[in-house]
Structure formats: C-alpha cells, structure tokens
Amino acid sequence: MRAVGITEFGDPDVLHIMDLPDPQPGPGQLRIRVRAAAVNPTDTGLRGGGRAAQLKDIPPPYVPGMDAAGSLDQIGPETLTDLQVGDHVMAIVVPSGSHGAYSELIVVPAESVTRVPAGATDAEAATLPMNGLTTRLALDLLGLNPGQTLAITGAAGAVGGYGVQLGKVAGLQVIADAAAQDEQLVKELGADVVVPRGPDFAEHVRAVAPNGADGLIDAALLNALAVPAVRDGGRIASLRGYTSEAERGIMFHPVFVRSYAREHEKLDLLRRQAEAGEITLRVARTLPAERAAEAHRILEAGGTRGRLILEF
Numbered sequence: 001m002r003a004v005g006i007t008e009f010g011d012p013d014v015l016h017i018m019d020l021p022d023p024q025p026g027p028g029q030l031r032i033r034v035r036a037a038a039v040n041p042t043d044t045g046l047r048g049g050g051r052a053a054q055l056k057d058i059p060p061p062y063v064p065g066m067d068a069a070g071s072l073d074q075i076g077p078e079t080l081t082d083l084q085v086g087d088h089v090m091a092i093v094v095p096s097g098s099h100g101a102y103s104e105l106i107v108v109p110a111e112s113v114t115r116v117p118a119g120a121t122d123a124e125a126a127t128l129p130m131n132g133l134t135t136r137l138a139l140d141l142l143g144l145n146p147g148q149t150l151a152i153t154g155a156a157g158a159v160g161g162y163g164v165q166l167g168k169v170a171g172l173q174v175i176a177d178a179a180a181q182d183e184q185l186v187k188e189l190g191a192d193v194v195v196p197r198g199p200d201f202a203e204h205v206r207a208v209a210p211n212g213a214d215g216l217i218d219a220a221l222l223n224a225l226a227v228p229a230v231r232d233g234g235r236i237a238s239l240r241g242y243t244s245e246a247e248r249g250i251m252f253h254p255v256f257v258r259s260y261a262r263e264h265e266k267l268d269l270l271r272r273q274a275e276a277g278e279i280t281l282r283v284a285r286t287l288p289a290e291r292a293a294e295a296h297r298i299l300e301a302g303g304t305r306g307r308l309i310l311e312f
Contacts, residue, residue, distance in 0.1 A: 004102040004292040004310065005063040009049035012296035017289065018061055020098055023107040025076030030083070030110050032091055036122035036286070037101040038067035039295045039308040040130060040158075046095065047296060058097040065101025066093050066257075067307075069116055069125035073105065081110045088116040090271075092129035094261050102292065104312050111262035117274035117281070124281035127158065127307040132270040132279070134257040135162040135217070138237035139170065141253035142215035146171030151205050151229050154219030155191060156182035158282070158307055159239065163217045164189040165279045175208055177201050177220070185305065189280065202228035218242070282306030 001022050006014045025031045043064035045051065055062060069090040072083050083089060091113040093101040100106075116125040138159075144150060150167045154160035155176035167174045168190040176191035177198075186194050195204035201222060205213055212231030220226075223242045230236055233249040243252040260266060273279045284306035287295050295308045 001104040002289065002312065003061075003063050003098070003100075003104065004289050005061040005098065005100070006047055007060045009047065009052060012047070012293035012300070015047060015292045015296065020061070020063075020103070022105055023099070025074050025079070025107045027076055027078040028110055029076040029079060029107050030072060030081065030089075030091075030113050031074035031076070031105055031107050032068060032089060032113070033070045033073040034068045034101065034104055034106055034312050035070040036068070036126040037065045037103075037289075037310045037312070038126045038130070039292075039299055039310060040066060041299065042066060042130075043102075044296050044300055055097070061098050062095070063098050063100030063102050064095060065103070066095060066130040067126045067128070068093055068101040068106055069122040070312075072113075076107075079110050081113075083110075083113065083115070088122075089113050090116050090125040090129050092133055092257070092261050092267065094258050102289065102310060109262055111264040112267070114264065114268040114271050117271050120274065120281055123283045123286050123309040123311065126309055127281050127283060128270055128274060128279075129267060130257055131158040131307070132162055133260045133263065133267060134159050134239070134255060135166055136266050136270065137257055137260045138163065138217045138239075138253075138255045139166055141237050141255065142217070142235045144170070144172055144215045144235075147173070148214040149173045149175060149209050151213035151216045151226075152176040152191075152219060153197075153201055153217070153222050153226055155186045155189070155194075156305055157219055160217065160219035161186075161189050161282065162279055163219065164191050166273070169273065169278050175205050175213060177204075182305065199225050201226055205229040284308050286311050
C-alpha cells in the first residue's frame with residue numbers, strides 16, 4: 001500500500017510516499033480503505049520530532065495522521081460490529097510507528113470507527129473524529145452545567161470551533177475569541193460573545209464576565225495568559241498538557257484524546273450531531289497525498305480555517 005511517512009525527523013520535505021505492507025485486521029479490528037486523511041498540528045509535531053522520545057524504541061518509518069475517512073475494506077475475526085464491508089466510515093487513528101492515517105489502508109479497533117455523517121464527503125468526514133473527540137473530552141472534563149459560562153481560545157480553529165458549537169448544544173454561554181477577519185465566522189458558529197484574539201484574552205473575558213468564566217478550553221495554547229479569564233474554583237481544559245500550581249482553586253484538566261480513541265458511542269454521537277447540523281464540518285483545502293509536505297507548510301504558516309485534507 002501507499003503511505004506518506006518519514007524515515008527521519010525534520011522539516012516538511014522529509015515527508016515522502018512509501019510502499020508498506022498491507023496491514024491485516026485481527027480480532028476486534030476493522031480495515032479501512034482510506035480516501036481522506038486530515039492534517040493536524042499533532043502530525044506536524046510528530047514529523048518535526050516532537051514525539052522522538054516516545055518513538056525511540058520503534059524503528060522508522062513513521063506515518064502521521066489521526067483522522068481518516070473512506071470505506072470499510074475488511075472485518076477481522078471475532079469482531080462485533082454492525083458495519084458491513086463497503087460501508088462509508090470514518091475513524092480516529094492512534095499512530096504508532098508505520099501505523100497512521102496517512103495510508104491507503106489502516107487497521108483500527110472497531111470501537112474507533114463509525115459511519116460517515118449522511119451527506120458528508122470523505123474530506124468533510126475526515127475533519128471530525130480526532131478534533132471532535134478532543135472537544136468532547138474537554139467538555140466532559142470541565143463538567144459544566146447548562147447556563148454556566150465557557151470561554152474558548154482559538155475559536156476559529158477546528159477544536160475551538162467544535163467547542164463553540166458543542167458548548168451551545170450543552171446550553172452553555174460561550175465567550176470565544178477571534179481575530180478581526182474571523183469574527184463573523186465565530187459568531188456564525190454560535191458564540192454568544194466574541195472578544196479579540198491575543199494575549200489580552202483574559203482581560204476581555206473579564207470585561208464581559210466580571211467574575212470570570214466557569215470553564216475554559218484553551219485551544220490557542222495561551223496557557224498562563226488565559227488563566228485569569230477563569231473564576232475562582234473554575235476549570236481549564238488544556239490541549240498540550242499545560243498545568244500550573246493551583247491558584248484560586250482552579251483545576252487543570254489536560255486533554256489527551258487517545259483516552260477517547262475507543263469511545264464509540266461518543267464518536268457516533270458526533271456523527272449524529274453533524275447530521276443534525278449542530279456541528280459544522282469545515283474543509284480548508286484538499287490536496288493529493290503526494291503533496292503532504294505542502295500541506296504541512298500551509299498548516300505551519302498559520303491562518304488555516306478548517307482542516308487541510310490529504311486524498312488517496
């Protein structure tokens with residue numbers, strides 16, 4: 001099979017097409033013929049060496065990618081699933097060595113797979129699993145109740161955008177940030193209040209909610225700069241493991257989406273919410289898999305709204 005991977009860490013040009021053995025599904029697993037894989041910051045981090053320590057005992061090649069959509073190709077023995085070969089599916093993929101979503105074929109646990117939202121393309125569906133589950137986990141960790149206030153940084157991005165929409169579905173009051181050119185987008189996603197993006201985020205939130213927000217999803221990785229936006233005893237969902245010493249009773253909840261990789265019911269709920277129009281699947285651009293390096297350069301340049309998609 002064809003895959004896009006690396007044999008050494010480095011800039012986007014280390015990505016290249018390679019031929020790898022076709023993976024075979026074992027018990028409890030499904031094989032997917034991938035048509036679309038999303039390009040995420042976690043992929044550029046892997047490529048650049050951000051996971052070198054974790055991968056030191058696994059020889060290259062390394063294949064990035066955590067989001068995939070395509071068709072169900074094979075069902076492993078003793079696998080319980082209501083899916084059938086040929087079904088249009090999407091999956092969250094936990095990369096390990098040569099196993100990642102940037103591949104023509106992937107094998108994943110059956111719990112990591114569900115149908116593509118009705119009417120969605122492979123490219124659209126590939127924007128949902130990892131980013132949607134990241135947002136779902138963040139909200140579950142925050143545990144806010146209807147009527148409480150949720151602040152979101154990076155609201156024009158994939159996780160931030162899903163945070164705005166899922167926050168509204170949960171009955172929360174959402175204060176979200178945006179650059180001037182993204183303000184209308186964030187309003188359309190459903191934010192109750194849009195504040196300027198940047199290091200003064202917390203000050204702008206306090207101007208709207210003087211006591212501070214009940215919870216925060218820090219998708220823009222403001223880290224310490226965002227903490228003052230949260231009330232005493234509030235909660236922060238951080239996306240890259242950020243924590244600090246407890247202050248004012250604030251609790252930090254690092255979000256590691258791998259813990260939700262087999263949460264099938266939550267993944268399928270995201271499918272249903274997409275079908276109901278409660279969340280929006282946003283594709284920034286599609287590129288053939290051979291142009292993966294270009295996709296990584298575009299993402300790292302910043303300003304992408306929606307997800308870049310590699311097509312196989």
